[in-house]
Amino acid sequence: MSAMQAATHPAGPLPGARIGRSYGAESGSRPADSSLASGLGWFSIGLGLTEVAAPRALSRFLGLDDHRHLIRAMGVREIASGLGILSALPRPAGWLWTRVAGDALDIGLLLAALGYTSKPGRVLTALAAVGGVTAVDALTGDRLTRRSDSDAAAATGASSIDLIESVGVMPGPSEAYAFWRRLENLPLFMEHLESVTQTDGERSHWVARGPAGKRVEWDAEITRDQPGEEISWSSVEGSQVVTAGSVRFVREPAGRGTLVELRMRYSPPLGVVGALAAKVLGEDPESQIKEGLRRFKQMLETGEIPTTEGQPSGRKRERLAALRRHEEQRRLEQGVGL
Numbered sequence: 253m254s255a256m257q258a259a260t261h262p263a264g265p266l267p268g269a270r271i272g273r274s275y276g277a278e279s280g281s282r283p284a285d286s287s288l289a290s291g292l293g294w295f296s297i298g299l300g301l302t303e304v305a306a307p308r309a310l311s312r313f314l315g316l317d318d319h320r321h322l323i324r325a326m327g328v329r330e331i332a333s334g335l336g337i338l339s340a341l342p343r344p345a346g347w348l349w350t351r352v353a354g355d356a357l358d359i360g361l362l363l364a365a366l367g368y369t370s371k372p373g374r375v376l377t378a379l380a381a382v383g384g385v386t387a388v389d390a391l392t393g394d395r396l397t398r399r400s401d402s403d404a405a406a407a408t409g410a411s412s413i414d415l416i417e418s419v420g421v422m423p424g425p426s427e428a429y430a431f432w433r434r435l436e437n438l439p440l441f442m443e444h445l446e447s448v449t450q451t452d453g454e455r456s457h458w459v460a461r462g463p464a465g466k467r468v469e470w471d472a473e474i475t476r477d478q479p480g481e482e483i484s485w486s487s488v489e490g491s492q493v494v495t496a497g498s499v500r501f502v503r504e505p506a507g508r509g510t511l512v513e514l515r516m517r518y519s520p521p522l523g524v525v526g527a528l529a530a531k532v533l534g535e536d537p538e539s540q541i542k543e544g545l546r547r548f549k550q551m552l553e554t555g556e557i558p559t560t561e562g563q564p565s566g567r568k569r570e571r572l573a574a575l576r577r578h579e580e581q582r583r584l585e586q587g588v589g590l
Contacts, residue, residue, distance in 0.1 A: 286342040288392050293344070295385075296334030296351060303327025314378065315371030322361075329354055348393035355386035415537055418513040419545040422553050425501035425510045426480040431552060432499060433483060441547035444540045455488070468492055494519040512548070514541060 303310060304327035307320035333354060336347035362379045369375050421428055431437055435456050439445040446459040446467070454474045461467060470491035476484035476498070486496035497516035504511055518537060 285392060285395050288388075289337055289344050289348060289396065290341060292348065292351065292385075292389060292392065293334045293337030293341075296330045296337065298334075300327040300330030300332075300334060303330060313371075314365065314375055315369040316365055326354075326358065326361075343396065345393050345396040348389055348396065351389045352386060352393060355382055355389060358382050359386065413518055413537070415516045415518075415541055416513070417538075417541045417545055418511055419549050420504065420509055420511055421549045422509045424507070425503050428510045428512055428552060429480045429483070429501045432501075432548075433477075433479075441551055442540065442544040443547070458493075460493075470495070512545065514545060516541065 303323050307323035307327070308318060310323050311317065311319050333347060333351045336350065337344040340347050359379065359382055362375055362382065365375050366372055435448045435450055438448045444460050446461060447457075448459075449457045451457055451471070454477075455471060456474075457469065457471055459467065459469050470493040471488045472485045472491075472495075473488050474483060474485050476482060480501060482498060482500045484496075484498035487494055495516065495518040497514065499515075500511075500513045502511045502513065503509075516537065
């Protein structure tokens, strides 16, 4: 069993709905990298302010004609990069790569300036300084990028949130499993999902509405599939959304329906701040999962979902009826009593 499966595979059924959350210190964080990134951010702001405040003096220092507009524009870019790095701490890798791109542009301009400067020695000195800063920017950006990828692949860290919800349904485990396993059914009761498309036997493409209506997409892979018992999945590496989960179908004593237990782990795109903002907007996964399981129960037991906007569409009722007919036919073929 993989580490992701171990994180989401329950040792046994848990009683009803409650949430477990983990907000701790960052897993595998490297304070030195973040401190260096912070220093580069402040350096960028300082350099940018100098270029904005004294563009003519810098032109004269490099032995160039008056290029104050170009130098001032370069200063504004430096300030923007520095502010971006500081605002994105402790994960400013993207802004550091923006600085690297700006450094490359500066190197190109200084190389061009060698052809008409009256002070080539100073331009060469500036080239060496920019080259050194570029190397530091690239090294720090690479280390922070690899650290971010490693954290995302493990789906753990300071902003990782664990959710557990359960609901009792009247149909047996096989029918509940069959409805859930047909992944295109999930948007019927998980309202935040726009679509789930099976791309092959194990992989699927998910489209959902995030906070403030923002559309997010990711690919997921089924990591464990036990018909009538359990389905586990996790987002594939490099996905926009980092998540993993499992759903178990446990027959209640004396055959009185099924306990459906859903476990999920996800990492909010903006960490703890993003999770709290989503909760304020009523769009956090806890609320979505709780409501989704309630709707799942209603669909399985009645074929409809009571709403304040009238009855559900005929398409939903037809899909549920077709699924039930398919399940009944399967049981008949296997000689299993209904």
